[in-house]
Amino acid sequence: MIAGGGVIGTAIAWRAALVGLAVTLVDPDDDADKASLVAAGMLGPVSESVFGERDLLNLNLLAISRFPGFNAELEQAAGQQTGLRTEGTLAVAYDGGDMAALNRLTAFRRSIGLQARELDGRRCRELEPFLAPGTRGGVLATGDLSVDNRRYLAALREAARKAGVATLTGAVTAVRQGAGHVRVTVSGADAELSAPQAVVAAGWAAGKIDGVPETIRKALRPVKGQILRLRHPRGMPPILTHTVRATVGGRDVYLVPRADGEVVVGATQEERGDTTATAGAVHDLLRDAMTALPAISELTFAEVSVGLRPGTQDNGPIVGLAAGLIIAAGHFRNGILLSAATADAVTELLSGREPSAQWLPFAPGRLG
């Protein structure tokens, strides 16, 4: 039994079914409540937030090296595309301070063997002609990827279905350890399940499940993110090829283009647990995006959406055994990136084996 049908739970369900396990995926089936559907789908192992966090960086490097192979298998199994893009990320800066920060990150990327190409403003605008004239310079990270998170989740669902995963609509409210089995209470489904093993992959809501150890419940918190989806009006040629990250007045904004003309603009990061899309967030995201790429103003405003990222005490995920359960939660801003590697790790755990060493620092036992 797997509690949670976001990218983490669904990826686990698919891979576990592939190795021959009988899998039931329990999910409230409320798409409004899924961080996986709100994400932008940027896949980069290095960002400001992992600068210096060596364990998380190692995990991210494992994850991004695994992603393309996993994704190719997924597209094959599901018979549908996930919109993987490989052009890389162009980080741009507008003033000396931003440029210095970017250069520090570039030096760090190189020190760990990642590719990064420094570009002056003119060269940035050759790569992305719609960048603002004031762009001072940038760095192209050619190893970064992006995926259409919604197509990715749809493909995972289809692959899981084809692999024989059963689904049950409802929210897991309690897991209780018995002799050789776990009893699972599902609200909404008016049912109790008994399963040999239980995987808790319910994002920040894992903290609300009775029976999950208190240290884990306390470590998880929702971190609100607001994000925009824009589209090219019919007939307008693409204004963006690479993922662009810009620091505008100290705030980070990213623009992620899709092959189908969608451009995702993200994201706020707010220490609160409501899902209200606010006028202020819409304004600030558009202002910063238009500062980086003025032509954004001509795109169609399609959607603002709100997700609750599963944040943890130390910003690292929680993956491993705890009190007879398997936990796979707390992926914070890296859920899509880590989904393939998490599915591998949990499949190992379900088969009684150890996951890769990069996961050791993220075992539930570290919390407390």
Next chain:
Amino acid sequence: MIAGGGVIGTAIAWRAALVGLAVTLVDPDDDADKASLVAAGMLGPVSESVFGERDLLNLNLLAISRFPGFNAELEQAAGQQTGLRTEGTLAVAYDGGDMAALNRLTAFRRSIGLQARELDGRRCRELEPFLAPGTRGGVLATGDLSVDNRRYLAALREAARKAGVATLTGAVTAVRQGAGHVRVTVSGADAELSAPQAVVAAGWAAGKIDGVPETIRKALRPVKGQILRLRHPRGMPPILTHTVRATVGGRDVYLVPRADGEVVVGATQEERGDTTATAGAVHDLLRDAMTALPAISELTFAEVSVGLRPGTQDNGPIVGLAAGLIIAAGHFRNGILLSAATADAVTELLSGREPSAQWLPFAPGRLG
């Protein structure tokens, strides 16, 4: 037969049925295509645009004096509310230039007998405590009204239905004068109607109907408007009581509060005929609204919508007889305000009588 089911056509249909006429209302039933549903519902006889246009002002004064009685009858007939508000409009200014323009408008309002109270910045913020601290002063127009345009159209539809108006889904593509009747071609409905009289109330799309005189067709053009709908999150007390108009950096923005917690922010005015909601318009409207009322940032972003106002050569509506047809189109920014008075005028015309004298300058014959 009435072509067009916005507020103009539906108001006419209701009133014509009340005086005993058999009425068929033909409308494409495509709500995405209705300026009536995009409007904010501000009802004020005087704005910058009618300053000096005496004929239009006289018409607006007739219209606003008629509106409350018409609306009361409508609510009674439909058995539902339209959200009429009577607190008035507070126009605010931020610098000396805006203040001087406001004072000129105030003097004009008084010269025609309308109420207007000048307020200093402190007094403005007593009336509306969430106005920006930089508010320099304002003018309260106590005679202005506002109505929830969507509830208003819904009430008109219900009243028309109860009065026996028949509806036909489709777009009128041609009207042809016969002996004592008009033949009406309806696309989508695969039908031709024959009616003793035809009223063309299809907004800017009246210009696309074959058989409408060329002078009228040429006079009409779509004027794109983009508008936002925000809402108070649950538990947040109202941040606005009056309609607020603000001039921010030379641009006008208005904020219209509803009793149910909605706040409408409008509007762009663009000389184009597409219905794409753009990122740039959303940004600019939010920026200007937040400059006037910073707490707007905390409201829920509910919707951006786009309408095509029926603009005319001289910004005045086109109401009267032309080539055997009755025209009621081209209401530009004043459709809701003028709807009651237009319904009166057209009911008179349908009964073979003259409408009020204020309509004379707006007869189709003036065009050419």
